[in-house]
Amino acid sequence: MRAGSLRRASALLFFCALPHGCVYLNSVYNAKRVFGDAEKARWEGRDTMLEEMYGDVVDKATRAYAADPDGKWADDALYLSGLAHLRLGELEDARTALTATRSLTTDSVLDASARMYLGAVEVAAGELELGVEFLNEALGDVTERRVRGEGYLWRARALLQLGRIELGWADLDLAAAADDRYRVPADLERLIWGVRYDDIDRAFRGVQGLMRRSGARRFGDSIRFLVERAADEWGPAVAVGLLARAESAPWSRAERDRLLMQRAYFAHAAGDTTQAVADALRVGGGVGPIADSARVTVAGWRLEVSQLFQLTEIRSLLLPAVSSVRAREIVNSIRRIGLLVDRGLDGNRLGFFAAAQESRDVLKANALAVGLFLAYADFDPDSPWVGKALLSALPLAADVTEQKAIESRIGALPVDAYVRYARRGVRDGSLGLLEAELQRMLDSLLAAMEADLVQRRLLLSDPARPDTTTVPPGRPGGM
Numbered sequence: 001m002r003a004g005s006l007r008r009a010s011a012l013l014f015f016c017a018l019p020h021g022c023v024y025l026n027s028v029y030n031a032k033r034v035f036g037d038a039e040k041a042r043w044e045g046r047d048t049m050l051e052e053m054y055g056d057v058v059d060k061a062t063r064a065y066a067a068d069p070d071g072k073w074a075d076d077a078l079y080l081s082g083l084a085h086l087r088l089g090e091l092e093d094a095r096t097a098l099t100a101t102r103s104l105t106t107d108s109v110l111d112a113s114a115r116m117y118l119g120a121v122e123v124a125a126g127e128l129e130l131g132v133e134f135l136n137e138a139l140g141d142v143t144e145r146r147v148r149g150e151g152y153l154w155r156a157r158a159l160l161q162l163g164r165i166e167l168g169w170a171d172l173d174l175a176a177a178a179d180d181r182y183r184v185p186a187d188l189e190r191l192i193w194g195v196r197y198d199d200i201d202r203a204f205r206g207v208q209g210l211m212r213r214s215g216a217r218r219f220g221d222s223i224r225f226l227v228e229r230a231a232d233e234w235g236p237a238v239a240v241g242l243l244a245r246a247e248s249a250p251w252s253r254a255e256r257d258r259l260l261m262q263r264a265y266f267a268h269a270a271g272d273t274t275q276a277v278a279d280a281l282r283v284g285g286g287v288g289p290i291a292d293s294a295r296v297t298v299a300g301w302r303l304e305v306s307q308l309f310q311l312t313e314i315r316s317l318l319l320p321a322v323s324s325v326r327a328r329e330i331v332n333s334i335r336r337i338g339l340l341v342d343r344g345l346d347g348n349r350l351g352f353f354a355a356a357q358e359s360r361d362v363l364k365a366n367a368l369a370v371g372l373f374l375a376y377a378d379f380d381p382d383s384p385w386v387g388k389a390l391l392s393a394l395p396l397a398a399d400v401t402e403q404k405a406i407e408s409r410i411g412a413l414p415v416d417a418y419v420r421y422a423r424r425g426v427r428d429g430s431l432g433l434l435e436a437e438l439q440r441m442l443d444s445l446l447a448a449m450e451a452d453l454v455q456r457r458l459l460l461s462d463p464a465r466p467d468t469t470t471v472p473p474g475r476p477g478g479m
Contacts, residue, residue: 027064028073031057031080042087043181045218050087057084075105079114086117091125112141120154128158149179153186160193168193169202183209184216191226195233203230207242211259217251224262236269247282257283257290261297268301277301284321292321299330306367308341328460333362335458339449341372344379352376353389354442354449366396377409384434387416 038053058081065077082097098121101114119134135155142148156171172186187209194203203226210216210223231239243263249256260279268276280301283294299314311334321327337355344351356372359365373393377386390410397403413419417434420426453459 027060027067028077028080031060031064031077034060035080035084038084038087043215054084054087057081058088075101075107075110078104079110082114083117086121086124089124091121094121095125108141109143112138113144113147116142116147116151119151123154123158128162131155132158132162145179146181149175149182152178153182153189156186156189160189160197165193165197181215184213184219187213187216188219188222191223195226195230198233200230200234200238204242208245211243211246211249211251214250217249217255220251220255220258224258227262231266231269236266237272239263239266240270240272240275247279253286254288254290257286257294261290261294264294264297273301284317289324292324292327295321296324296326296330299327300364303330303363303365304367305365306371308338308368311337311368322460330363332453332459333358335453336449337363339453340445343445343449344375348445349376349380349383350385350438350441350445352379353385354445356389356392360392360396367398369393370396370402374406384417385438387413387418387422388438391418391422 034053035057038050038057041049041053061077061081061084065074065081068074078097078101082094082101085091085094085097095118098114098118102111102118105111105114115134115138119131119138122128122131122134125131132155135151135158139148139151139155142151152171152175156168156175158168159165159171160168169190172189175182176186187206190202190206191210192206194200194206207223207227210219216223227239227242230242240263243259243266246256246259246263249259251259260283264276264279264283267273267279277298280294280298284291284298295317299318302310302314302317305311305314315331315334318324318327318331322331337358340351340355340358342351344355352372353376356369356376359372360369370393373389373396376383376389377393380386387410390406390413394403394406394410397406410419410423417428417431420428421431
């Protein structure tokens, strides 16, 4: 054993020979150990454990100080208590403990660290100028890289809040340079303040830095929220750019997929359907609820279709996602529409009408619904429900030319009961009878169709209850 080690061991043995000596030393040591564990948990994002762990530090450090307030480690106990109170957001207690540390200690290193954290307390309390003053005084004397890095981060927050923007950006760089662990918090601050100060370049640098580091995944929810804010300020196309290279982020698959789906939504909003679908399908290639949701999202985009044959591709897309309630709903609806159209082609023209309602109400496929309502009007032009079909199609038509064509056809039916009611508010006794008869016929058609689908096992049932497929009641026939 070296001479220095022998001296320290001898001192420790001498101290432990004193009454309560080892108990006191162990209390400080245990407080430091628990504080180190709590800090590790904080960096790893295990937030649910922190309140209890930092509370334990406060208890142990307080007991250690009370056991010997004039002892050799009393300043360490106060300092640990102050840091734990700061982590817990108990700012007045933190201020008291750290001020007492400075009054008691003769250790210049500990004094500088206590001054630095007093600055952090003031910044957290909103006393920004006072906080900056403490931090300015302390940072030149702080020797520990971890403490100095945190000091620069706190000062950056204060300076950015005070509008001293360039100094704040510089301190974020200094925090990352002082201790590599502060690169993630510094990049998060860049994103926050880049959005607030309308600085796209800083925000981009912040997001890209976060997506290069695995430790940033614990801030996934905050990052997505901030990018959403950026999209509100700068538009979805800029938000897509902020998330460039999200697919290569060294995060967990689930967190990376959430980023990609956010980028997909922004791309779709910006009109870039190619990127939107590519991102969503990349996510949909996995397994689990996020992948299922991605496939359902792509299906929703692709349901902006006007041709029946396009539904086959959508059904194939969704079959691997049948754990999703919405996926099963869409697949089953596509089956129903196909069979209803077959009934319409076979002579029961209300099959087109019922298929149109299914397309509108379940698939939200308005363009397809328009085509089916018009098919009913074309195939059965003498039906008393042609006016209802045309009036149902009109608000769903997105094309102005198509709207005018439907308006023209409605105008050619001045005595139609539905047209008279919709255009002039004229309601006679025939309208109620027509509605009742239509509902009766649709109920009969839908019940027969559903029974056929069940018998042929063409409907997807709930995976948790595979034998509960039943024939539902008929859907309403209202406009």
